[in-house]
Amino acid sequence: MTHTEIDALVRQFLVDTATRGTPHPRVQQVVTRLTADLFKAIEDLDLTADEVWRGIEYFAEAGATHELGLLAAGLGLERFLDIRADAADTRAGLTGATPRTIEGPLYVAGAPESIGFARLDEAGADGGAEGEVLFMQGSVRGTDGTPLAGARVEVWHANQLGNYSFFDKTQPAFHLRRTIITDSNGRYQFRSTMPMGYGCPPAGTTQRLLDLLARHGRRPAHIHFFVSAPGHRKLTTQINIDGDAFLWDDFAFASRDGLVPAVRRIDDPARMDRHGVDRPFASIDFDFRLHRDMAGAPAAEVARQRAAA
Template sequence: MNHQDIENLVKRINVDTANGPVDQRVQQVVVRLVSDLFKAIEDLDLQPSEVWKGLEYLTDAGQANELGLLAAGIGLEHFLDLRADEADAKAGVTGGTPRTIEGPLYVAGAPESVGFARMDDGTESDHVDTLIIEGVVTDTEGQILPNAKVEIWHANSLGNYSFFDKSQSDFNLRRTIYTDENGRYTALTTMPVGYGCPPDGTTQALLNKLGRHGNRPSHVHYFISAPSFRKLTTQFNIEGDQYLWDDFAFATRDGLVATAVEVKEPAEIQRRGLDKPFKHIQFDIKLVKEAAQIPSAEVERRRASA
């Protein structure tokens, strides 16, 4: 069957059969995706068993709650970021901190504070390095932004996230910090580590077929928002990790690599209220002003809520 025949078939099946109100946008998307799928089946000579195995895979991935992970692993989230970058560039929107993927592990409702928050519950502090993350939130002209909302989340020393890992306390390593009058935020936490996809999960099963690993470098996630500014979804990956530029989720980008500096000076340790050396990361953030001529930076998607 040639491509024109396929397009005619899809129209006959999914357009001409309509006998009630039609959501034009949904119809447009379905017709395009189904047409492309049928063309791929024809062009690649996919056999019925292969098609059904693909459907079974998507069923299993959904039941395992891994479709969000799969979206990162096949580069879908990264592609959406690249498209958003292009839209910004066409609209002349420049100068902000780079965006990168959200991933599937955000949880709404983290405890809120102003200026400072301790993120960890202390269960790993005896065997994991203490980390202080701090920075200033400004606009692209360098003007500070007090009361900007900085949401931060990251993995523990085993590469696991609270809420999804039921052994952790509620909102461990998850906080919302509003910047102080100087536009500053400070998070006292523990050093995160990278993680891999569940080895027996559906995402890793596909990556195995592609000859790919499923590992991420050590990283920390952010949402940053302020009135009249575009919401920023980003993260920094930590320099020195073996997967820094080999992230299976393609989230490492120029401008989003952070260096964890070891601090050993007794006076600085005391000033921070600590009793041992710690790691320090400076991560300043620049937000761009909202603009009407480009798509919203607020992404509507289903997210966990504790």
Template sequence: MNRQEIDKLVKQMNVDTATGSVDTRVQQIVVRLVGDLFQAIEDLDISQTELWKGLEYFTDAGQANELGLLAAGLGLEHYLDLRADAADAKAGITGGTPRTIEGPLYVAGAPESVGFARMDDGSESATVDTLIIDGTVTDTEGNVIPNAKVEIWHANSLGNYSFFDKSQSEFNLRRTILADADGQYTALTTMPVGYGCPPEGTTQFVLNKLGRHGNRPSHVHYFVSAPGYRKLTTQFNIEGDQYLWDDFAFATRDGLVATAADVTDETEIARRNLDKAFKHIQFNVELVKEQAAAPTTEIDRRRVSA
């Protein structure tokens, strides 16, 4: 079939058969995607076996709860960021800390505190480097934003996230910090490492077919929000990781690379109420003021809530 014939067939099956109330947006999207799929079957001569194996794959990926991981691995989430960047530019929105992907591992409801939080439960403190992350939340003109909501989450030293890794305590390495009156926040935690897709999982199965690895560099995730400002979804990747610029999820962006400095000065160690040397990352955040008719930064997607 040519495209005209395909479009006619799709319309007959998915538009002309409607007898009830129609969600026109859903209908528009379904008609387009089904037409594009039919065209791909024609262009690539996709066999019935290949088609059914593809449907079986999506069934397996859904049951394994890996579709969010697949979206990152195939670049879909990064592509959406690029579209959002372009939409901001078209609306005249500039500056601020760069956005990057959320990923699939956020959990709502982390413990909340003001100014400071210890993120780890102490289970790795004897074997893993202590990390202090601090910074200031400001607007693009340098004005501090008191009470900005800074949500932070990251993996442990094995590359695993609490809630999804049942061996960890509830909300380990997940906290919400409200910036203090000076717009500052501080997180006491442990050094994260990057992670790889489950080696026998559905995402790595596809990556193997593409000759790609499924590894991420060491990184820390953020949501940052405040009334009157555009919500920021971002993360920093840590300098020195072998996958820093080879992230399978394409999340590393200019302006989002952080250096973990070694702090051995006894005075500074004591000032931080620690008993050993630690690593320090400063990550300041600039939020952009909300503008009328600007593209929304709130994304309605299913997230875990514990």
């Protein structure tokens, strides 16, 4: 069939049959377009019925095993949405803030809150495995440099095995997850353990597809953030740990210039004492800069289902 014939067929299937009331115009528009594009791909690629049903079964399995969010990252869909959001910001004249990057599928709402400082790691939560102690600190500011007191810094990252609490039931629900409210100077700090890079589940649906595409499923070590403040646009971002072998080869395409801060190793006994540790530790300085709210600007938040403990 020609593309014109397919468009007519899809209209017959999905538009002409709308006889039981008024269809939702946006839903009808999107479903009609995506169905037509799918039919055209089947025709152009000469997909067999076996291949089509295998694809349907694949997506059913990916949904049942909760890997659709992982697949969206691995196919570049989540990064593509960020590219479009960056372009929309630029058209609106929004420049100078910390770069956004993907949220990923592993945020959990409701993490404990504290002012100025939080300790993310909980005693014994990783089965006695002692990772490198990490202190990360900085400020939240507007793009004009003004410190933002009372800003919310939501932070979450993986443990030493590359697993996230809540989803990994061997960990307490909020291990390596906290919300820090900046102090009167817009400052935040947290103590944690240095996160590790990790890969897709080796037998999972995402990695099976990546194998067929001759791609790896590895992510560099990273730390996720939501940063928000009254009168400012919410930022979704993450920092990657400098020196990781996959720093610029992230299967999720989330590494960006401006999000790879230096990691300093501190072995000075006086500084170790001031930080309450008995061994050398890693330190990262990073400031977040937020856009002010602006009438008519594109949305800064994404409405999507998220876990809550």
